[in-house]
Amino acid sequence: MFLSCGSLHQRGPETDGTVFRIHTKAEGFMDADIPLELVFHLPVNYPSCLPGISINSEQLTRAQCVTVKEKLLEQAESLLSEPMVHELVLWIQQNLRHILSQPETGSGSEKCTFSTSTTMDDGLWITLLHLDHMRAKTKYVKIVEKWASDLRLTGRLMFMGKIILILLQGDRNNLKVPKS
Structure with a gap:
């Protein structure tokens, strides 16, 4: 385990x-x-x-x-x-x-999957964001940390080669899902 x-x-x-x-x-x-x-x-x-x-x-x-x-x-x-x-x-x-x-x-x-096992009634939601690029990594990381803190979210910023992902977890009301 x-x-x-x-x-x-x-x-x-x-x-x-x-x-x-x-x-x-x-x-x-x-x-x-x-x-x-x-x-x-x-x-x-x-x-x-x-x-x-x-x-x-x-x-x-x-x-x-x-x-x-x-x-x-x-x-x-x-x-x-x-x-x-x-x-x-x-x-x-x-x-x-x-x-x-x-x-x-x-x-x-x-x-x-993790995100589909969470239903609308659950207060805890997860979202994954894909970033195209990041010019000033140190400055951007601080901005993302402040943004997540202000929204009462926790998460991880992940760099995998050229792929940049932000995984966020928090209250459903603090995670906005864009309309398609």
Whole structure:
């Protein structure tokens, strides 16, 4: 199991929290291991409230990811007021096969990705921006950091050869999606 952790840098102590990204495997159909990426957003009043949960797996459909997320949240409700991330990871490792065998999770062919597993009702959204170029890298990075901070977003600026990407995560109201 791989775990990465980062703080959400948002204004005000009432909106601070922590994000855990856990890469693990769980047994699916016919004893095949299915790689899962589980993202837990722990608000400042955790464990007194439910964490935000996102599911990502290239081997599961969108419907299956949504069902797994719903089942994890149901399990989390039974663990309120006690630390639960580790328990939820163990639970999904032991129960993924049973969740996937339910009829409502067997349909659909679209692969589940991080952004599609987040629904309109979730407060936490993710967007990926592609930049054409960047003239003054140091100055531009500071501008992007200030912009993200002002909008209460967290994210990463990624340079991959000539490709420049900005990955942002935050409240749906702070992420504007352009109309096509």
